Amino acid sequence: MATREARGLGQPRGEGHDGGRAAHGRPDAPPCPAEAPEALRGERRDAAENRRRILAAARALFAERGVDAVSMNQIARAAGIGPGTLYRRYAHKGLLCQGLLEENTGRFREETAARLAPGPAAGPALARLEAVLLRLIAFNEENAPLLGAIADAACGDRRGAIYGGPLYQWLYRIVLATVEEALAAGELAPLDAAWLADALLAPLAIDLYLFQRHERGFTPERIAAAVRQFLASLRAGQPVA
Amino acid sequence: MATREARGLGQPRGEGHDGGRAAHGRPDAPPCPAEAPEALRGERRDAAENRRRILAAARALFAERGVDAVSMNQIARAAGIGPGTLYRRYAHKGLLCQGLLEENTGRFREETAARLAPGPAAGPALARLEAVLLRLIAFNEENAPLLGAIADAACGDRRGAIYGGPLYQWLYRIVLATVEEALAAGELAPLDAAWLADALLAPLAIDLYLFQRHERGFTPERIAAAVRQFLASLRAGQPVA
DNA sequence: TTGACAAGTGGAGGAGGCTCCACTTATTCT
DNA sequence: AGAATAAGTGGAGCCTCCTCCACTTGTCAA
Numbered sequence: 001m002a003t004r005e006a007r008g009l010g011q012p013r014g015e016g017h018d019g020g021r022a023a024h025g026r027p028d029a030p031p032c033p034a035e036a037p038e039a040l041r042g043e044r045r046d047a048a049e050n051r052r053r054i055l056a057a058a059r060a061l062f063a064e065r066g067v068d069a070v071s072m073n074q075i076a077r078a079a080g081i082g083p084g085t086l087y088r089r090y091a092h093k094g095l096l097c098q099g100l101l102e103e104n105t106g107r108f109r110e111e112t113a114a115r116l117a118p119g120p121a122a123g124p125a126l127a128r129l130e131a132v133l134l135r136l137i138a139f140n141e142e143n144a145p146l147l148g149a150i151a152d153a154a155c156g157d158r159r160g161a162i163y164g165g166p167l168y169q170w171l172y173r174i175v176l177a178t179v180e181e182a183l184a185a186g187e188l189a190p191l192d193a194a195w196l197a198d199a200l201l202a203p204l205a206i207d208l209y210l211f212q213r214h215e216r217g218f219t220p221e222r223i224a225a226a227v228r229q230f231l232a233s234l235r236a237g238q239p240v241a
Numbered sequence: 242m243a244t245r246e247a248r249g250l251g252q253p254r255g256e257g258h259d260g261g262r263a264a265h266g267r268p269d270a271p272p273c274p275a276e277a278p279e280a281l282r283g284e285r286r287d288a289a290e291n292r293r294r295i296l297a298a299a300r301a302l303f304a305e306r307g308v309d310a311v312s313m314n315q316i317a318r319a320a321g322i323g324p325g326t327l328y329r330r331y332a333h334k335g336l337l338c339q340g341l342l343e344e345n346t347g348r349f350r351e352e353t354a355a356r357l358a359p360g361p362a363a364g365p366a367l368a369r370l371e372a373v374l375l376r377l378i379a380f381n382e383e384n385a386p387l388l389g390a391i392a393d394a395a396c397g398d399r400r401g402a403i404y405g406g407p408l409y410q411w412l413y414r415i416v417l418a419t420v421e422e423a424l425a426a427g428e429l430a431p432l433d434a435a436w437l438a439d440a441l442l443a444p445l446a447i448d449l450y451l452f453q454r455h456e457r458g459f460t461p462e463r464i465a466a467a468v469r470q471f472l473a474s475l476r477a478g479q480p481v482a
Numbered sequence: 483t484t485g486a487c488a489a490g491t492g493g494a495g496g497a498g499g500c501t502c503c504a505c506t507t508a509t510t511c512t
Numbered sequence: 513a514g515a516a517t518a519a520g521t522g523g524a525g526c527c528t529c530c531t532c533c534a535c536t537t538g539t540c541a542a
Contacts, residue, residue, distance in 0.1 A: 044488095044489065044490070046489095046490070046491085047489075047490060047491095050490085050491085076492095081491075081492075082491060082492030082493055083492080083493075084491065084492055084493070085490075085491050085492065088489095088490075088491080089490095
């Protein structure tokens with residue numbers, strides 16, 4: 001009765017969420033390469049049930065009214081739980097959308113991993129990079145509303161949260177590794193690999209992508225073609241001049 | 242008394258701000274290349290006085306507590322006006338920050354214009370492009386807090402507002418024109434100029450820039466060097482392969 | 483089985499953001 | 513000059529987000 005205060009106050013609000021999986025505070029769990037969204041380890045049965053209800057309610061409301069028009073309170077009401085319970089599991093709407101997205105991410109991760117898996121024996125690194133970026137365009141198209149909502153939530157004290165989130169980190173690591181292979185193989189002129197990995201992903205960030213699609217009128221095909229030409233231009237043509 | 246209802250309801254909330262300059266609704270004013278922030282055309286004297294007070298109060302509070310910790314209501318109180326008046330002039334905090342930023346933008350615009358002005362006779366287009374991007378890094382450094390707040394305000398129904406805002410549009414036009422010159426001069430392999438202009442600016446977007454600076458630990462010098470190498474890599478080396 | 487404790491739950495309420503509209507004030511036209 | 517008109521003003525209030533904390537429930541060890 002008094003012991004709980006220590007935890008409640010000692011960790012006031014500092015992103016104490018571990019990216020969606022709460023559970024019995026294991027200090028450093030393994031990275032979980034392709035964890036199934038259901039049956040989180042050590043999660044209490046009632047909590048699991050509520051998580052399912054939350055995601056189902058959110059999915060239904062989002063489909064019915066659009067992601068932006070649905071508030072956290074509405075989701076809680078539709079799921080039949082109190083707002084406090086909802087916020088305990090998903091500290092804000094962005095994390096909820098991330099949870100929802102993880103159910104869609106499977107195919108994206110599998111396809112990308114398959115394309116990349118064979119390692120240096122699977123054709124030039126730049127070609128693999130191209131495949132990842134083109135797949136990312138398709139992913140943007142499929143998940144634009146959720147991705148948009150996740151981006152929206154990265155406001156204020158959460159600015160830049162996207163770049164620390166699981167999806168971007170995973171993409172970044174993949175792109176960085178492939179860029180480094182390309183550099184090692186002499187496919188690229190000398191470049192700052194860590195910066196380049198961000199720079200290659202930045203033009204496909206959801207905000208800009210949606211602006212180009214809807215305000216500039218670009219089609220996904222045009223964007224894909226532009227990315228292809230762009231990567232081709234980066235191919236090392238001269239030693240360094 | 243009844244005539245006003247028509248306007249008040251007919252234009253419920255649709256970005257009715259024209260980027261900071263309210264005033265006597267002239268339909269299509271000229272682009273205003275380098276308009277002074279004071280003495281807006283046709284603005285009533287009391288409105289001008291309030292605008293000055295708002296900007297002064299905002300600047301003071303931002304300096305004292307940080308941009309993120311100051312609410313619109315606090316600014317209104319400090320300026321000695323009602324919240325309604327504040328919101329009439331700046332429909333949200335992002336536009337207020339834009340207004341504040343315009344007071345700083347002068348030197349940036351002048352230096353950039355000067356570097357670009359001589360036209361095709363002032364060295365290779367790619368070198369001018371590099372100068373613009375490097376200057377943008379310095380601009381990011383100088384104005385990070387305001388730029389961050391502007392980015393934060395581009396949430397929800399205002400997603401992507403940055404790309405429609407005056408600063409980005411100006412940058413985009415400049416970069417696009419220079420890219421087109423570089424293409425015409427054969428300095429670049431064939432590329433989609435309109436997409437490339439966005440793609441060159443995207444890695445310097447304030448969100449990613451601040452993440453790299455603070456989470457990845459990049460220095461401005463490292464970022465500048467990376468941009469330089471990057472542009473060098475784009476230089477046309479081979480016809481098209 | 484049973485008891486102790488950690489994790490989970492719900493909802494009332496504080497805290498702002500933003501709006502609406504009746505009133506005030508500057509400008510302009512005759 | 514002075515009246516008509518359109519722009520500008522202020523603040524009460526609505527509405528939603530998010531937090532806090534007393535209570536409930538599941539789990540595990542003895």
